[in-house]
Amino acid sequence: MVMKCPYCQCDLIEGFIDTPKFSLRWHNKDVGFLEKHTVFGGETLCNNLSPLIKCYRCKNCNKIIIDLNELPKWE
Numbered sequence: 366m367v368m369k370c371p372y373c374q375c376d377l378i379e380g381f382i383d384t385p386k387f388s389l390r391w392h393n394k395d396v397g398f399l400e401k402h403t404v405f406g407g408e409t410l411c412n413n414l415s416p417l418i419k420c421y422r423c424k425n426c427n428k429i430i431i432d433l434n435e436l437p438k439w440e
């Protein structure tokens with residue numbers, strides 16, 4: 366089944382983002398100065414033991430969609 370882009374309905378290309386050295390962390394837009402400019406805080410979405418971030422890319426509107434449920438969980 367080919368996933369569709371929720372923005373433009375084009376077919377999404379399945380692939381992955383390679384992060385050999387860093388973890389992938391989420392920060393809300395309106396975080397404080399300390400969290401924004403240091404390595405502290407944030408929600409770890411995937412750690413560096415599993416460097417391949419599965420995702421879907423839309424070439425048409427240049428967006429990448431990551432299903433967080435398909436990422437290895439941080440323990």
Ligand SMILES: [Zn+2]
Pocket residue numbers: 370371372373374375423424425426427428
């Ligand atoms: Zn799109």
